[in-house]
Amino acid sequence: MAEEKISNETTSEEVKDTKQESKETGAPKEHAADEKADKKKKGKKDKHEVEIEELSAKLDDMKDKHLRLQAEFDNFRKRTLKEKADLIKSGGETVLVNILPVVDDFERALDSMKEVSDEDAGKQGTMLIYNKFREFLKQNNIKEIEALNQVFDVDLHEAITKIPAPNDELKGKVVDVIQKGYCLNEKVIRFAKVVIGE
Numbered sequence: 750m751a752e753e754k755i756s757n758e759t760t761s762e763e764v765k766d767t768k769q770e771s772k773e774t775g776a777p778k779e780h781a782a783d784e785k786a787d788k789k790k791k792g793k794k795d796k797h798e799v800e801i802e803e804l805s806a807k808l809d810d811m812k813d814k815h816l817r818l819q820a821e822f823d824n825f826r827k828r829t830l831k832e833k834a835d836l837i838k839s840g841g842e843t844v845l846v847n848i849l850p851v852v853d854d855f856e857r858a859l860d861s862m863k864e865v866s867d868e869d870a871g872k873q874g875t876m877l878i879y880n881k882f883r884e885f886l887k888q889n890n891i892k893e894i895e896a897l898n899q900v901f902d903v904d905l906h907e908a909i910t911k912i913p914a915p916n917d918e919l920k921g922k923v924v925d926v927i928q929k930g931y932c933l934n935e936k937v938i939r940f941a942k943v944v945i946g947e
Contacts, residue, residue, distance in 0.1 A: 838890075838934050845889055846938050849931060852886070855879040856929075886931075894930035896923045896941040905930060907940040914946030922946055 859879060862872045894905050900922055901908065909927055914920045923943040930941025 841889065842933055842938060845886070845891055845933060848882070848886075849939055852879070852882050853928065855882060890934050891938070892932050894932060894937070894941045896926045896930065896943050899923050901943070901945050905937060905941060906943045908945050909942050911945045911947045919946040 855875065855878065858875050859872075862869075862875065865872050867873070896906055898919065899906075906923060907930075912924060914922075914924065922945070923941075924946040925944040926941060927944065928939075928942040930937065931939050
């Protein structure tokens, strides 16, 4: 019996040892499985991080496109408002330009009536109509370009010819005005045709 107890003890010890060995040999297997799981998790994390980076890059790109589009629209809006304001300012420009020769004709008629007395009905009627035209031009922001005895300016004057200046002060200046020039809202709608002294 004592022998049976010893053999049972050894067998139980052997079983314990084999269990421990199997645990030890199984531990590396479990540890390897844990490492694989960790690698998979890291791989998933890396994939998620890459996706997050790609999405943030796309988001930044879309924000940039949105800002550019907004700025472009704002510029378009400002440009159209400016064009509309310019159209309103100079909307009747063609009509006003076509009235200028009529004003010129009235001025010629008044020049020819210098010798006629101021009480003459024809002269008074002509003066009345001429003054109404002048007032109409003022109301529509048309101003006459000052030219006589002014320094020649290519932005305002159109030189027809040059003549010797009557005196040294008039050299390079306008000696005579052939046709008056006009501006509409600071924009030249007809250049003054002038003669320059040299």
